[in-house]
Amino acid sequence: MPLALNEEQRMLRDTAREFLQNNAPVSLMRELRDSGDSKGYSDAVWQQMIELGFPAVAIPESYGGLGFGYLGAGAILEEAGKTLAHSPFYSTVALGAAAITLGGTEEQKQSLLAAIAAGELTLAMAHEESNHHQPNTVSLSASASGDNYVLNGKKLFVAEGAIAHKLLVSARTQGNNNDQDGITLFLVDRNSEGVSCQTSTMIDSRNYADIEFNNVKASAANIIGTVNQAFTILDKTFDYGRICLAAEMLGGAQTMFDKTVEYLKDREQFGQKIGSFQALQHRAAKMFAELELTRSAVVGALAAIDDDSDNLPIMASLAKTRANDTYRLITDEAVQMHGGIGLTDEMDIGFYLKRCRVSIHSLGDSGFHTDRYATLHGI
Amino acid sequence: MSTLDQFRKETHDWLVANCPASMRTPQKRSEGVYGGRRASFPNDDAKLWMDRMVEKRWTAPDWASEYGGGGLSAEETKILAQEMEALGCRKPIVGHGFWMLGPALLEYGTEEQKLEHLPKIARGEIRWCQGYSEPGAGSDLASLRCKAEDKGDHFVLNGQKSWTSDGDKADWIFCLVRTNDEGKKQEGISFVLFDMETPGVSVRPVPLITGESHFCDTFLDNVVVPKSQVVGEINKGWSVAKALLVHERTMMSQIERNMPKPKFSTIDYAKNYLPLNDDGTIKDALMRNRLANHLMRDQSIKLSQQRAFEEGMAGTFDMRVSTIFKYISTEEKTAKDSMVADMMGMTGAGWDTDRFTFDEYTKTYEWMSNKALTIAGGSSEVQLNLVSKRGLGLPEK
Ligand SMILES: Cc1cc2nc3c(=O)[nH]c(=O)nc-3n(C[C@H](O)[C@H](O)[C@H](O)COP(=O)(O)OP(=O)(O)OC[C@H]3O[C@@H](n4cnc5c(N)ncnc54)[C@H](O)[C@@H]3O)c2cc1C
Numbered sequence: 054m055p056l057a058l059n060e061e062q063r064m065l066r067d068t069a070r071e072f073l074q075n076n077a078p079v080s081l082m083r084e085l086r087d088s089g090d091s092k093g094y095s096d097a098v099w100q101q102m103i104e105l106g107f108p109a110v111a112i113p114e115s116y117g118g119l120g121f122g123y124l125g126a127g128a129i130l131e132e133a134g135k136t137l138a139h140s141p142f143y144s145t146v147a148l149g150a151a152a153i154t155l156g157g158t159e160e161q162k163q164s165l166l167a168a169i170a171a172g173e174l175t176l177a178m179a180h181e182e183s184n185h186h187q188p189n190t191v192s193l194s195a196s197a198s199g200d201n202y203v204l205n206g207k208k209l210f211v212a213e214g215a216i217a218h219k220l221l222v223s224a225r226t227q228g229n230n231n232d233q234d235g236i237t238l239f240l241v242d243r244n245s246e247g248v249s250c251q252t253s254t255m256i257d258s259r260n261y262a263d264i265e266f267n268n269v270k271a272s273a274a275n276i277i278g279t280v281n282q283a284f285t286i287l288d289k290t291f292d293y294g295r296i297c298l299a300a301e302m303l304g305g306a307q308t309m310f311d312k313t314v315e316y317l318k319d320r321e322q323f324g325q326k327i328g329s330f331q332a333l334q335h336r337a338a339k340m341f342a343e344l345e346l347t348r349s350a351v352v353g354a355l356a357a358i359d360d361d362s363d364n365l366p367i368m369a370s371l372a373k374t375r376a377n378d379t380y381r382l383i384t385d386e387a388v389q390m391h392g393g394i395g396l397t398d399e400m401d402i403g404f405y406l407k408r409c410r411v412s413i414h415s416l417g418d419s420g421f422h423t424d425r426y427a428t429l430h431g432i
Numbered sequence: 433m434s435t436l437d438q439f440r441k442e443t444h445d446w447l448v449a450n451c452p453a454s455m456r457t458p459q460k461r462s463e464g465v466y467g468g469r470r471a472s473f474p475n476d477d478a479k480l481w482m483d484r485m486v487e488k489r490w491t492a493p494d495w496a497s498e499y500g501g502g503g504l505s506a507e508e509t510k511i512l513a514q515e516m517e518a519l520g521c522r523k524p525i526v527g528h529g530f531w532m533l534g535p536a537l538l539e540y541g542t543e544e545q546k547l548e549h550l551p552k553i554a555r556g557e558i559r560w561c562q563g564y565s566e567p568g569a570g571s572d573l574a575s576l577r578c579k580a581e582d583k584g585d586h587f588v589l590n591g592q593k594s595w596t597s598d599g600d601k602a603d604w605i606f607c608l609v610r611t612n613d614e615g616k617k618q619e620g621i622s623f624v625l626f627d628m629e630t631p632g633v634s635v636r637p638v639p640l641i642t643g644e645s646h647f648c649d650t651f652l653d654n655v656v657v658p659k660s661q662v663v664g665e666i667n668k669g670w671s672v673a674k675a676l677l678v679h680e681r682t683m684m685s686q687i688e689r690n691m692p693k694p695k696f697s698t699i700d701y702a703k704n705y706l707p708l709n710d711d712g713t714i715k716d717a718l719m720r721n722r723l724a725n726h727l728m729r730d731q732s733i734k735l736s737q738q739r740a741f742e743e744g745m746a747g748t749f750d751m752r753v754s755t756i757f758k759y760i761s762t763e764e765k766t767a768k769d770s771m772v773a774d775m776m777g778m779t780g781a782g783w784d785t786d787r788f789t790f791d792e793y794t795k796t797y798e799w800m801s802n803k804a805l806t807i808a809g810g811s812s813e814v815q816l817n818l819v820s821k822r823g824l825g826l827p828e829k
Pocket residue numbers: 561562563564565566569570571572594595596597598647804807808809810811812813814817
């Protein structure tokens with residue numbers, strides 16, 4: 054399992070960094086928020102990302118991708134986290150393409166992955182039904198009717214739910230609400246009859262929707278994986294997503310840390326730089342240590358995806374827990390160490406603080422992942 | 433097969449053929465081999481194992497062969513360590529000579545000094561101790577006062593060193609002395625080597641909270657040290673001292689790798705000593721959480737050490753990161769020892785080997801003795817100062 058990026062991956066990271074710093078800086082996010090944009094990203098920037106081949110990075114070459122793997126995708130997401138550059142990349146590539154790669158038939162992979170790689174198809178993962186991440190809690194029902202299924206129920210907080218072309222919907226085809234068995238994954242056009250979206254405004258100014266399914270017809274041909282057996286694919290897809298999200302969070306944490314250290318070297322009180330106060334120095338040093346540990350966990354987890362390691366669930370829970378705790382620590386400290394100005398909208402700190410909060414609760418907070426990590430260790 | 437794979441295979445085969453079976457069993461703390469004039473071995477196999485490794489020149493695998501080493505590359509050295517760990521081989525010999533003085537001499541010693549001292553370390557003939565701290569100079573090491581008077585071709589030393597680990601068992605000492613009282617305190621220090629049998633050297637063991645006393649006060653009374661035994665330039669010993677501290681801290685960051693492999697994992701302790709549910713999971717939710725958090729931290733630290741090594745090889749390592757390891761590793765180790773003792777409950781406070789197993793007694797012992805890890809070699813607070821100033825470039829007052 055390699056933990057140092059190779060030259061190809063470093064070049065990809067540098068390309069992403071340069072592109073995003075120049076074309077999608079935090080000021081772009083601010084503009085989108087100020088204009089009340091409902092998508093939370095710029096189509097023009099996404100088009101350019103497609104031209105640079107970003108959606109294709111983690112898709113295998115045999116399906117029209119570039120085959121850089123997830124260390125490549127993670128590098129892009131980390132850079133995006135640094136400037137809070139939002140795009141369909143996370144929902145479509147990190148989650149959507151993963152589900153199709155893991156569970157799709159050869160035919161589905163040929164058509165869908167190629168469309169994602171070419172930037173023609175965007176996806177959203179419609180799974181959660183409560184205000185906490187619960188991978189095996191599914192009550193939205195899919196009942197067989199001839200060759201097809203009929204979906205009824207509601208999904209909450211679906212990222213890009215109101216704008217993606219297609220939805221990946223987890224549905225109950227058998228058993229009780231919390232059973233791992235009996236879940237089936239459907240690919241549904243967002244414009245299908247009976248699908249209605251209500252957008253939620255969230256603090257990170259990105260797009261989330263609650264989606265109602267009212268007698269929505271889904272064809273059996275659009276099932277991803279096996280009927281009743283989607284949980285394995287779903288949880289593995291979530292692991293890919295947890296790790297990719299952790300990579301984005303790492304980028305945000307790194308930026309907030311760098312900005313805070315810069316401020317400590319600049320701001321003066323009591324006739325000296327505030328960075329000369331040991332009370333602040335030691336806290337900054339601890340943040341640095343946490344950040345480095347988090348980077349190792351994230352890179353290790355991305356490598357675990359690329360290696361198809363048996364350790365993937367452990368690595369995913371490790372990476373997400375570390376990213377949750379470190380991003381929170383650093384954004385909280387960023388506000389505190391900036392003093393009053395840290396609370397002003399004029400500074401970008403608040404954007405990171407808010408994005409951090411939403412990220413923590415996406416795909417599992419630290420309580421969830423610490424418990425999962427413990428269970429995976431048999432304790 | 434690549435050259436490294438070939439090397440791995442040959443190493444594995446050699447270890448299997450040469451490491452006695454008893455040297456592949458978990459080691460008790462008291463069974464460590466340190467060599468020296470008064471070397472002691474827990475049994476014949478330990479001596480045989482050391483002798484074979486000395487002959488193979490793998491006691492100091494990465495030192496050049498003229499200095500008694502094996503001349504292995506960094507990758508090969510790592511492979512040897514990995515294969516030894518995989519087979520559960522005990523360290524044939526350990527000590528300050530290998531961890532600290534050797535690397536510092538390689539960097540700063542004269543050719544004569546290297547040829548004289550390094551082979552004796554590698555062969556286990558001379559055991560070293562460290563004379564840095566003094567009663568008035570701990571964290572503020574550079575304020576040391578032990579005086580060295582210039583007498584032309586030699587110095588005469590007078591003063592006291594404290595906390596000299598194994599000062600009563602070592603043969604030679606590397607010692608910081610003051611050769612100039614004027615100017616900046618760092619600029620009047622010299623780094624000297626001398627035999628502990630030199631007239632005027634005396635040691636007094638100091639009992640610790642563990643009941644043992646392998647720490648000594650060391651008294652220097654008109655001790656004569658030839659100038660040929662100064663490492664680096666006179667008055668510039670601080671550079672040597674700091675370089676050596678980096679090696680000491682690296683060793684302490686990897687303390688578990690450098691110590692006998694434990695018989696049980698933290699999970700074993702949880703399962704053996706805590707109340708469990710019927711499915712074998714831990715009843716106490718807080719303890720389960722504490723253990724999971726420890727496992728995650730431990731895994732993150734190991735990944736970070738591995739990443740640092742790989743990035744070092746790839747030439748992309750950010751040197752600032754090296755400042756964090758002593759702090760994070762030793763803090764985690766002491767937290768873990770405390771957690772394991774808590775898992776054992778009353779047994780974790782047991783203090784004899786009749787009522788308690790040797791392992792239980794050792795855990796209690798380690799909870800106390802490993803508190804030294806966050807103090808010695810630069811305390812955690814001093815390390816945080818280092819991270820913030822060297823690592824992050826934060827300003828001085
Ligand atoms: C088990 C053990 C083995 C040792 N072996 C050896 C040996 O072989 N040879 C040798 O030379 N020495 C040895 N030492 C000594 C060791 O290096 C010193 O204990 C260490 O440097 C700390 O010095 P001190 O004990 O005088 O504590 P002090 O320096 O007095 O520190 C007391 C407290 O003040 C804090 N503090 C000090 N300065 C600062 C600062 N600037 N900012 C914030 N906090 C600060 C410290 O972190 C600590 O918490 C050993 C120590 C131990 C415990």
